[in-house]
Amino acid sequence: MDEFALIRAFVAKLPPPGADVLVPIGDDCAVVEGGSRLAVTTDAAVEGVHFRRDTMSPPQVGYRAMAAAVSDIAAMGGQPAWITVALAVPPSWPEDDVVAIYDGVAEAAGAFGASVVGGDVVSTQGPLWMSITAVGRVERPITRAGARPGDVLFVTGNLGGSAAGLDILLGRRAGSAISQAVLVERHRRPTPRIAFGREAARLGATALDDISDGLASELNEIAEASGVRLLFEGDRVPIQPEVTEYARAVGKDPLEYALFGGEDYELVGTAPRDVFARLLAVAAVVGTPITAIGRVEEGDGVVMRRDGKLSVVARRGYNHFER
C-alpha cells in the first residue's frame, strides 16, 4: 500500500463529515463553516510514552488519542467539531495495524460528534506517533483563571483508575481478575466529559481543567492561573473503588493514584455555590457524577486536609522532562 492507498483506507473508515464541513478530506485544506468562537488544541500520542504495543491495540491507540485531544475542548466548555490527525509510521508497524488505528479514530469521531477533516501521514525511523488537532465551538470559554474565593471546588467521575490500569498492564498484577479488567479498560478507554463541560459553561462555572497529568498538577494550574489557594479534603476525593482494592493489594495509598497518576480525563473545576447546586442537578441529567472536594480561598498554593492535618500538595504529576 502506498501513501495514497493508506489515506484512502483511513478515510473509508470515517463516518461522513458534518454539514459544517464545506470542503472535506482530499484537497489542500479542509474548509469549515465556523460562525462562533472556536477553541483549538493539539495533543500528541507517542509509542513508548503514551502507549506501548503491549498496553493497547491499534484501535485503542486511535480512540485514546482522540479522547485526550477532545478532553481539552471539554475542559474549555466547548463542543468538538473538527479534527485533523497527523501520523508518523515506522517500518516495524504492519500496514493492517496502522489502518486499524483508524477504527478507533472513526469510532471516537462518531462518539464525540466531530468530523475528521484532514491530517498527514509520514514515515519515520523512530516510534509511531500521532498528533491530533481538535477545534471546537465554545460560546463562553471556561479558563483556568476564573476561580474566586468562596467558590466550590469539584471533580467529575472518579480518579486513579487509569494509572492503576497502566500499572497492571505493565505487569504489576494484583487483586481480583474483574477489578483488574475494569482498571485496564479505564486506562485504555477514557471518556472526555463533553456534555458536562458544555453545561458547566452554560451555567457559569468559573474555572475548568481536564485531568491529564494528575489532580495535584491540575489543581496547581488552577491555583496559579487564578491567583487563589485551593483547599480540599483528602477523603472526599472520589477514588474508583477498584483502585482502592488494587492499591491495598500492592501496598500503596489509593490517594496517590488519584493525585499523581493522571490520564483519567475527568474535569476539575470551580463554581460559586448557587452554580454548583445547579451543576449537581445537570450532572445527573448528563450522566456525569460530580463531587465537591473543597473550596477556593484567598492566598496561593494547593492544600489538602487529611486526618485533621493540612499539607501542601506540590505540582508533582506526570512531567515529560522530569523523569
Ligand SMILES: Nc1ncnc2c1ncn2[C@@H]1O[C@H](COP(=O)(O)OP(=O)(O)O)[C@@H](O)[C@H]1O
Ligand atoms: N510546542 C508548543 N508550542 C506552543 N504552545 C504549546 C506547546 N506545547 C504546549 N503548548 C501550550 O502550553 C499550554 C500547556 O500545555 P499542556 O500542559 O500540555 O496542556 P494540557 O495539559 O491541557 O493538554 C497549552 O496552552 C498548550 O497549547
Ligand SMILES: Cc1ncc(C[n+]2csc(CCOP(=O)(O)OP(=O)(O)O)c2C)c(N)n1
Ligand atoms: C507506556 C506508558 N507509559 C506511561 C504512561 C503514563 N503517561 C504517559 S503521558 C502521561 C501524562 C499525560 O500526557 P501528556 O502528553 O502530558 O498530556 P497533556 O497534559 O499534554 O494533555 C502519563 C500519565 C502511559 N500512558 N503509557
Ligand SMILES: [Mg+2]
Ligand atoms: Mg502537554
Ligand SMILES: [Mg+2]
Ligand atoms: Mg488540559
Ligand SMILES: [Mg+2]
Ligand atoms: Mg491535553
